[in-house]
Amino acid sequence: MASFIGLGVGPGDPELITLKSIRLLQEADIVTFICNTEGYSQALDIARQALQLLGLTLEEAKLLAIPFRMTRERDEANQAYDHAADKIARYLDEDRSVVFLCEGDPLFFGSFAYLQERLSGRYHCEAVSGISSPQAASAALGVPLALLAENLCVLSGRHNEPELISHFRDFDNAVVLKAGRSRPQILRALKASGRYQDALYIEYATRAEQRIVTDLDKLEPIPGPYFSLFLVSRHKNLVNRKGNS
Amino acid sequence: MASFIGLGVGPGDPELITLKSIRLLQEADIVTFICNTEGYSQALDIARQALQLLGLTLEEAKLLAIPFRMTRERDEANQAYDHAADKIARYLDEDRSVVFLCEGDPLFFGSFAYLQERLSGRYHCEAVSGISSPQAASAALGVPLALLAENLCVLSGRHNEPELISHFRDFDNAVVLKAGRSRPQILRALKASGRYQDALYIEYATRAEQRIVTDLDKLEPIPGPYFSLFLVSRHKNLVNRKGNS
Numbered sequence A, B: 001m002a003s004f005i006g007l008g009v010g011p012g013d014p015e016l017i018t019l020k021s022i023r024l025l026q027e028a029d030i031v032t033f034i035c036n037t038e039g040y041s042q043a044l045d046i047a048r049q050a051l052q053l054l055g056l057t058l059e060e061a062k063l064l065a066i067p068f069r070m071t072r073e074r075d076e077a078n079q080a081y082d083h084a085a086d087k088i089a090r091y092l093d094e095d096r097s098v099v100f101l102c103e104g105d106p107l108f109f110g111s112f113a114y115l116q117e118r119l120s121g122r123y124h125c126e127a128v129s130g131i132s133s134p135q136a137a138s139a140a141l142g143v144p145l146a147l148l149a150e151n152l153c154v155l156s157g158r159h160n161e162p163e164l165i166s167h168f169r170d171f172d173n174a175v176v177l178k179a180g181r182s183r184p185q186i187l188r189a190l191k192a193s194g195r196y197q198d199a200l201y202i203e204y205a206t207r208a209e210q211r212i213v214t215d216l217d218k219l220e221p222i223p224g225p226y227f228s229l230f231l232v233s234r235h236k237n238l239v240n241r242k243g244n245s
Helices: A017-025 A040-052 A072-095 A112-119 A133-141 A161-170 A181-191 B019-027 B042-053 B074-093 B112-119 B133-141 B161-170 B184-193
Strands: A003-009 A029-036 A063-067 A098-100 A125-127 A152-156 A173-177 A199-203 A212-214 A230-231 B003-008 B030-037 B063-067 B099-100 B124-128 B153-156 B173-177 B199-203 B211-213 B230-232
Touching: A003 A017, A003 A072, A003 A112, A017 A040, A017 A125, A017 B019, A029 A040, A029 A072, A040 A098, A063 A072, A072 A098, A072 A112, A098 A112, A125 B133, A133 A173, A133 A199, A133 A230, A133 B124, A152 A181, A161 A173, A161 A181, A181 A230, B003 B019, B003 B074, B003 B112, B019 B042, B019 B124, B030 B042, B030 B074, B042 B099, B063 B074, B074 B099, B074 B112, B099 B112, B112 B124, B124 B173, B133 B173, B133 B199, B133 B230, B153 B161, B161 B173, B161 B184, B184 B230
Parallel strands: A003 A098, A003 A125, A029 A063, A029 A098, A152 A173, B003 B099, B003 B124, B030 B063, B030 B099, B153 B173
Antiparallel strands: A152 B153, A173 A230, A199 A212, A199 A230, B173 B230, B199 B211, B199 B230
16 A cells, blocks of 8 residues: 655754654655745755765655645645645555655644645555654753653643743743744743743754754844744753853 | 763664764764663663664674663662763763763653763763654654644653643643553543543554553553553544554
8 A cells, every 4th residue: 555654854953864764765756845935845955965964865756845835824724735635645546655754753743644634544644753843952952851750841832821821830841832923922921930040942953043042031022933942941050061052 | 072972762663763873873982871780771772773774783892881770769869870970971081972872862751861960060961862752652653742733741650640630631632651650540530631532552662562552441450561651632533544553
């Protein structure tokens, strides 16, 4: 049976891809990915660089770009996923294996699940884990996401302020993803919850443009880039010791 | 400066290691790992198998085993970490680079942070992310950990029942790690929170002895193995469709 596989390529550093994703990239008949209206795909970029590290290349003939305009309109997004699933199904019906490139991990806040939902009734669907952005952020900061007896919550910039405050209070550690637009509100919630001193900020973790702010007084209280996150940690003391960047 | 690097080797499947961990394994002067009193280390086992996939071997002369008896006694654990850190520091003082093998991700519920805490004042410490067990579980089950507008919490079997119930109610998705001893209590909390039908169980994700239970009525309400987890998901409907195991 033809298979549709979501391949995690990791957070940006091409060395953070797994051996399994590398193997499946090479074996796939079709390598598909979402690109923006200019045709650019960060996930494809990472996959190409990872193969390059091993002296390998990605055959152009295998590539299938799926242009996608990011939207918060549910109907528009649903239509776009329907359309993408139809396109992919055509190859699966010809018994060709398709991998779908995903930044980070396909099953962690990714769009793979929307395609899987549409295709898994008819075809074999599978996901190959990749390193996610909270993991990359915690490594870049040198701060654990959680220790043994602790807990952790993963929130996004879409939560309202009272929700953020209550979760910051309840959990030892917290990650707020997609912290771009809601940065001012997240900063207010950190102060109101008493966790402002425990928080760290990072954007574009492991990429060339990576930026770390450990003293939040130095972070402008204005909207920032989409690929940014806050880490609220019981272990901020571990940051910036000797040799930690 | 000599460096101490926590290397994630992933959850068990040797193909789920990153290119970066493979490279650093080969470059390291010393490869250290925690082993049980019989000398066995799961992390070393995974690392060896991963190198084997690439036709490489791990030089025996590089290996430094750190025997460790798992304990909940804080004093005993602290002493063991002090002792391990001293052992590692001796090599770092000779300017030899040391990697420390970690199952999963070094900064996600791992023991690396305890060593880093002791060594990062004097030496360059760093972590290389690995695929964690919730990621492996979600891939094995075919169920996302979280979709875009959702949230996720990661709890452990150490939480009491009221905490579990409240978090199961508050979060779209939840993972309960180290669910072995507290399985009966977790099952009770799932029922009390109304999330019993949303929950899935997996032990030894990606390993040969992997076991999945999607209908919790079929799970014995008795203590189980340490490497077991529950996933509470808004997307259990995705499990067990065509070709998903």
